[in-house]
Amino acid sequence: MHDYLNWWMGGLALGGLTIIFRLLTGRTLGVSGSWRKVAFWRQEHALDKTAMALTQNQPAAANALLAATMAEFGQSAIPGNTNTTTNIQTSVEKSHPIPWTAHLLFLVCMLVGGFIWAIYTGHFQLRFELSALHNHITGAGWKMGLVLLTGGFMVGFGTQMAGGCSSGHGLSGCANFSWSSMLATAIFFSTAVGVSLLIKLLMQ
Amino acid sequence: MKNNLSIHLIYGLMGLIMGILLSAIGFADYDEMFNMFTFTDTRMFYAFALGVMVAALAFSLFHITGLLKFEPKLFHPGTIPGSILFGYGWAVCGACPSVVFIQLGQGKLAAVMTLLGIYAGVRTYKTLHARYFGWDSGSCGI
Numbered sequence: 295m296h297d298y299l300n301w302w303m304g305g306l307a308l309g310g311l312t313i314i315f316r317l318l319t320g321r322t323l324g325v326s327g328s329w330r331k332v333a334f335w336r337q338e339h340a341l342d343k344t345a346m347a348l349t350q351n352q353p354a355a356a357n358a359l360l361a362a363t364m365a366e367f368g369q370s371a372i373p374g375n376t377n378t379t380t381n382i383q384t385s386v387e388k389s390h391p392i393p394w395t396a397h398l399l400f401l402v403c404m405l406v407g408g409f410i411w412a413i414y415t416g417h418f419q420l421r422f423e424l425s426a427l428h429n430h431i432t433g434a435g436w437k438m439g440l441v442l443l444t445g446g447f448m449v450g451f452g453t454q455m456a457g458g459c460s461s462g463h464g465l466s467g468c469a470n471f472s473w474s475s476m477l478a479t480a481i482f483f484s485t486a487v488g489v490s491l492l493i494k495l496l497m498q
Numbered sequence: 499m500k501n502n503l504s505i506h507l508i509y510g511l512m513g514l515i516m517g518i519l520l521s522a523i524g525f526a527d528y529d530e531m532f533n534m535f536t537f538t539d540t541r542m543f544y545a546f547a548l549g550v551m552v553a554a555l556a557f558s559l560f561h562i563t564g565l566l567k568f569e570p571k572l573f574h575p576g577t578i579p580g581s582i583l584f585g586y587g588w589a590v591c592g593a594c595p596s597v598v599f600i601q602l603g604q605g606k607l608a609a610v611m612t613l614l615g616i617y618a619g620v621r622t623y624k625t626l627h628a629r630y631f632g633w634d635s636g637s638c639g640i
Contacts, residue, residue: 298522298523298524298527298530298541299522299523299524299545300541301541301542301544301545301548302544302545302548304519304522304523304524304541304542304545304548304549305544305545305546305547305548305549305551305552306548306549306552307519307522307523307549308519308523308545308546308548308549308552308553309548309549309550309551309552309553309556310552311512311515311516311519311549312549312552312553313552313553313556313557314512315512316557316560316566317566318508318512319505319508319509319512322569323512325594325595325596326595326620328595329595329616329620330620330624333617333620333621333624334621334624392505392509393502393505393506395506396505396506396508396509396510397509399506399509399510399513400509400510400512400513401513401596401599402513402599403509403510403511403512403513403514403516403517404513404514404516404517404520404596404599404600404603405517405599405600405602405603406513406514406517406603407513407514407515407516407517407518407519407520407521407600407603408517408518408520408521408526408599408600408601408602408603408604409517409603409604409605410514410517410518410603411517411518411521411522411603411604412521412603412604412605417604418604418605419604419605420605420607421605421606421607422607422608423606423608424528424592424601424606424608424609425527425528425529427528427529427532428528428529428532428592432590438608438611439608439611441590441591442590442591442608442609442611442612442615443611443612443614443615444615445586445587445590445591445593445612445615446587446591446593446598446611446612446613446614446615446616446618446619447587447615447616447618447619447622448583448584448586448587448615448619449583449584449587449588449591449593449594449595449598449612449615449616449619450587450595450615450616450617450618450619450620450621450622450623451580451583451619451620451622451623452579452580452581452582452583452584452585452586452587452619453580453584453594453595453619453620454580454619454620454623454624454627455576455579455580455583455623455627456576456577456578456579456580456581456583456584457571457572457574457576457577457580457635458571459584459594459595459596460588460594460596461594461595461596462571463571463581464546464550465546465549465550465553466553466569467570467571468550468554469550469553469554469556469557470554470557470568470569470570470571471554471557471558471568471570472568472569472570472571473570473573474570474571474572474573474574474577475570475571477573477577477578477581478571478577478578478580478581479581481578481581481582481585482581482582482584482585482588483585484585485581485582485584485585485586485589486535486585486586486588486589487535487536487537487589488585489535489585489586489589489590490532490535490536490589491535491536493532493589493590494532494536
């Protein structure tokens with residue numbers, strides 16, 4: 295009925311996205327991390343400002359650190375004054391975070407991407423329910439809203455607790471040969487399979 | 499350091515591509531998700547597995563050539579219970595943290611409820627973590 299990508303084209307594209315994201319941003323792809331930064335934008339905003347101030351005033355920051363070190367440990371604690379400044383500079387540059395607004399843009403552009411695809415393929419339809427099947431499973435109206443609200447809560451809480459979701463643990467974590475990610479992926483996939491099979495059983 | 503504008507452009511472009519790609523594979527379609535989880539149609543399982551394998555191959559090459567390092571995630575007491583909660587939520591909402599936006603973009607307004615739920619979940623977890631759990635979650639790498 296739907297004209298979705300076949301498995302190998304979809305797989306190659308998913309892998310390609312994970313690789314390109316890593317190369318362009320220098321970070322591993324992970325959507326729940328973006329969620330955390332957007333949900334706590336106030337704190338992130340303060341962090342971004344501090345980092346920005348630090349990078350703009352690197353000589354001042356370095357001198358302040360140098361002065362504090364000398365006051366605490368004396369002149370002998372500083373081996374070569376010239377090297378110290380450059381070391382501090384590089385560490386400040388490395389720790390500079392991605393601003394939270396970039397994460398917000400990342401999430402909002404996913405919505406736009408979904409919209410573009412739906413318009414382009416003729417799937418766009420403004421409607422309240424997810425699908426007829428989902429409606430049948432949860433019941434209509436407020437029941438469905440309640441299921442989605444509690445389910446969404448578990449998605450939000452669970453991904454933060456596990457430290458990743460299907461992109462952070464599933465795609466980039468597994469591809470980084472991270473044991474905890476492979477475990478997490480196996481667990482959330484099998485839980486979802488178990489719940490869905492149970493739903494199917496109860497529907498019959 | 500990359501400048502601010504280029505970081506925003508890159509993240510925006512990546513979001514756009516991801517939105518289109520996940521839609522085109524079918525990850526934002528509840529029926530397709532349900533068919534995957536009940537093994538009625540294993541197409542998306544294979545797509546996901548192939549995606550991981552392709553990325554793993556590339557990351558291995560990067561690692562060997564010294565271009566980039568592996569970045570493994572930390573195992574901590576929250577990994578297992580968190581994954582179970584996420585698995586349940588994924589099955590009943592058909593949405594992971596990215597797909598909820600894509601569903602909204604496709605015009606499925608019910609995803610607003612999922613969105614509110616995820617927001618509440620993220621906020622609640624951080625508060626509980628700071629007050630009660632407090633284990634090292636490698637917070638830089640989430």
